[in-house]
Amino acid sequence: MSVLPADGAGPASAGTDVPDGDVLVRIEHVTKHFPVRTGGLIRRTVGQVQAVDDVSLVIPRGKTLGLVGETGSGKSTLARCVAGLIPVTGGRVTFDGRDITNLSRRAMRPFRRDIQMIFQDPYSSLNPRRRVGAIIGDPFAIHKTATGNERKRQVQELMERVGLNPEHYNRFPAEFSGGQRQRIGVARALALRPKLIICDEPVSALDVSIQAQVLNLLTDLQKDYGLTYLFIAHDLEVVSHVSDSVAVMYLGRIGEVGPEGAVYGSPRHPYTAALLSAAPAADPDTAASRQRIILTGDVPSPIDPPSGCRFHPRCPKAQPLCAEQEPQLEAKPGDVETHQTACHFPVVPGEDLAAAAAGRSEVA
Amino acid sequence: MTSISEIEFEAKGADAAQDSSARVEGRSQWQLTWRRLRSDKVAIGAMIVVAVMVVLAIAAPVFVAITHHPPNIAYPNTGENVAGNPVGPGTNGFWLGTDGTGRDLFIRILYGARISLFVGVVTTAIGTVAGVSIGLMAGYFGGIIDTVLARFTDAVLAFPYIVLALALAVVLGPSLSVIIGVISFFAWAGIARIVRGQTLSIKEKEYIEAARSLGAGPFRIMFSDILPNLLAPVLVLATLYIPQAVVFEATLSYLGLGIQPPTASWGNILADAQNFYQTSWWYVVFPALALLITTLAFNLLGDGIRDAMDPRTERVLAGRRRRRRRRAQVAATSGGSPDFPDSARQATQG
Numbered sequence: 001m002s003v004l005p006a007d008g009a010g011p012a013s014a015g016t017d018v019p020d021g022d023v024l025v026r027i028e029h030v031t032k033h034f035p036v037r038t039g040g041l042i043r044r045t046v047g048q049v050q051a052v053d054d055v056s057l058v059i060p061r062g063k064t065l066g067l068v069g070e071t072g073s074g075k076s077t078l079a080r081c082v083a084g085l086i087p088v089t090g091g092r093v094t095f096d097g098r099d100i101t102n103l104s105r106r107a108m109r110p111f112r113r114d115i116q117m118i119f120q121d122p123y124s125s126l127n128p129r130r131r132v133g134a135i136i137g138d139p140f141a142i143h144k145t146a147t148g149n150e151r152k153r154q155v156q157e158l159m160e161r162v163g164l165n166p167e168h169y170n171r172f173p174a175e176f177s178g179g180q181r182q183r184i185g186v187a188r189a190l191a192l193r194p195k196l197i198i199c200d201e202p203v204s205a206l207d208v209s210i211q212a213q214v215l216n217l218l219t220d221l222q223k224d225y226g227l228t229y230l231f232i233a234h235d236l237e238v239v240s241h242v243s244d245s246v247a248v249m250y251l252g253r254i255g256e257v258g259p260e261g262a263v264y265g266s267p268r269h270p271y272t273a274a275l276l277s278a279a280p281a282a283d284p285d286t287a288a289s290r291q292r293i294i295l296t297g298d299v300p301s302p303i304d305p306p307s308g309c310r311f312h313p314r315c316p317k318a319q320p321l322c323a324e325q326e327p328q329l330e331a332k333p334g335d336v337e338t339h340q341t342a343c344h345f346p347v348v349p350g351e352d353l354a355a356a357a358a359g360r361s362e363v364a
Numbered sequence: 365m366t367s368i369s370e371i372e373f374e375a376k377g378a379d380a381a382q383d384s385s386a387r388v389e390g391r392s393q394w395q396l397t398w399r400r401l402r403s404d405k406v407a408i409g410a411m412i413v414v415a416v417m418v419v420l421a422i423a424a425p426v427f428v429a430i431t432h433h434p435p436n437i438a439y440p441n442t443g444e445n446v447a448g449n450p451v452g453p454g455t456n457g458f459w460l461g462t463d464g465t466g467r468d469l470f471i472r473i474l475y476g477a478r479i480s481l482f483v484g485v486v487t488t489a490i491g492t493v494a495g496v497s498i499g500l501m502a503g504y505f506g507g508i509i510d511t512v513l514a515r516f517t518d519a520v521l522a523f524p525y526i527v528l529a530l531a532l533a534v535v536l537g538p539s540l541s542v543i544i545g546v547i548s549f550f551a552w553a554g555i556a557r558i559v560r561g562q563t564l565s566i567k568e569k570e571y572i573e574a575a576r577s578l579g580a581g582p583f584r585i586m587f588s589d590i591l592p593n594l595l596a597p598v599l600v601l602a603t604l605y606i607p608q609a610v611v612f613e614a615t616l617s618y619l620g621l622g623i624q625p626p627t628a629s630w631g632n633i634l635a636d637a638q639n640f641y642q643t644s645w646w647y648v649v650f651p652a653l654a655l656l657i658t659t660l661a662f663n664l665l666g667d668g669i670r671d672a673m674d675p676r677t678e679r680v681l682a683g684r685r686r687r688r689r690r691r692a693q694v695a696a697t698s699g700g701s702p703d704f705p706d707s708a709r710q711a712t713q714g
Binding site for chain 1: 581592593
């Protein structure tokens with residue numbers, strides 16, 4: 001019972017059974033299009049990159065929603081829409097019961113304290129010319145919550161909390177390793193005691209051993225401060241490790257959403273199944289016996305997405321209906337109400353998708 | 365799917381190792397720059413010359429006290445010869461001779477240095493502050509603000525500045541403040557253009573987005589996040605603009621539209637000197653040398669700072685040093701031609 005599509009997402013929407021007080025973030029039909037303009041003196045809009053299209057999600061308080069999908073599926077764009085860093089084209093984002101869609105910078109300011117971000121690249125997300133103390137102290141300075149020695153004391157407390165040596169207060173980011181730099185980013189996000197932290201691929205740029213440290217740190221912090229995470233990653237193992245529920249994005253749409261165990265245990269969307277089959281398995285015994293579902297073709301352009309189900313040109317189970325009618329996100333027979341899939345022909349447990357995919361690629 | 369926790373143990377050990385190895389005290393960018401600058405003999409020489417110039421200019425009244433020759437007092441008896449021409453260097457206590465009206469040329473050059481350096485530094489400071497602000501705003505805000513500011517910058521850069529300076533000096537009447545205003549007006553454009561370009565690239569960095577997500581306002585982002593990344597190129601540009609401003613001031617004064625006599629300036633000393641160049645070489649040579657040495661020193665210093673700011677130069681210099689050392693070793697061991705050891709060997713084989 002952790003993640004649910006918001007009201008009105010589909011005929012079988014189950015968003016109503018989560019009391020409003022338990023929901024921290026409600027994303028309703030959020031759409032983000034980037035105009036494609038011609039160069040030259042008179043710039044005409046010739047198209048729209050449909051980065052995020054009609055996405056509805058709910059993040060319960062104190063839980064972690066994992067958002068997976070390949071590069072270009074719109075994960076980061078959705079995160080930036082939720083963080084209020086870019087305006088949305090359509091839809092609504094509610095935080096803690098209040099509408100924060102497209103607020104002005106001034107109106108957004110009080111919410112900034114509650115919504116923080118951890119960025120993907122620990123190298124480019126820290127200003128190379130500023131000292132660590134100044135970087136972590138920035139939130140205090142911007143929101144004028146602490147000054148002088150009090151700020152320094154709080155910054156050093158934060159550094160200690162995230163596992164950095166507080167004596168390194170006066171160092172530059174270049175003097176830290178990737179993992180330590182990401183800890184600095186975590187400390188900065190944590191400074192104002194936010195309610196929601198949006199983690200945009202926080203460990204993708206790190207070594208596997210360092211990934212574990214940072215993930216464990218994030219989990220500990222969630223326990224201690226009751227944080228809610230929107231956790232974006234393309235690494236399925238990482239998402240499985242931290243998430244209570246998982247949403248799978250493909251080409252700007254949510255393909256499947258549900259509790260972590262349900263989505264990983266019995267994926268219903270063919271894309272989820274293919275993703276899971278492609279993830280490297282840590283255990284060589286199971287790895288050998290596994291069947292990989294090989295998808296054909298590339299991800300289509302988000303400027304001109306396929307009709308109907310956006311996955312149909314690559315789907316091993318595609319039927320003529322898939323190109324015509326857009327599938328709604330709904331619970332499939334046999335699934336829990338919160339496990340919802342946008343697919344006309346969901347995968348049946350035990351079905352051999354790999355063979356279907358192989359057959360399809362022969363035809364192609 | 366929980367293999368991550370298995371490496372946790374090892375990871376903790378790795379973190380501890382990192383901590384102990386990171387104990388080497390880090391150096392800031394400025395310390396590194398200074399270290400590189402120190403090994404650049406030309407830049408250090410230029411810096412000493414600039415420092416000497418500044419000290420001489422500041423100490424000009426001290427030299428007046430020593431020589432008893434105030435800058436604007438003419439000495440018709442000791443400072444001019446029978447024909448009424450200036451006396452040469454070393455004559456009658458005039459260290460560098462006298463000028464056309466019998467004033468101490470050395471003292472006047474020192475007072476000229478005060479004006480030149482003051483104008484050079486003040487106009488560069490004004491131009492740098494204005495250029496950085498305009499460049500940051502154009503680059504950060506973009507859109508219509510950028511279009512207006514960038515076109516204005518281009519227009520100023522394209523303007524025939526001597527013509528405008530002359531026109532302004534004629535209309536407003538020549539004075540120190542007009543000169544400073546005119547030179548400052550042309551100082552900012554070049555800096556603004558560079559700063560705008562750098563801002564455009566820096567504002568796409570993730571740390572700028574991080575600052576925005578913290579709720580930082582545009583001016584905070586511009587001045588405390590972007591500006592520190594621009595200090596290096598701005599410092600170089602500013603150092604290189606000082607000599608230009610000095611020459612600009614000298615030009616205006618030479619044309620009679622800058623510093624007005626009897627106040628001494630290198631430009632107006634040179635203008636007066638052109639009537640005497642056939643009889644009194646020192647009258648032309650010394651103020652011209654002062655101008656040349658000052659501008660050259662500032663230019664060399666600017667080049668040195670630019671090289672020192674660029675982390676790649678150290679590697680280039682180190683590589684050159686290493687190559688030179690290796691060549692010296694080859695020469696010492698083989699005793700043959702150190703530069704072409706391979707061709708020499710081939711020649712003996714053939």
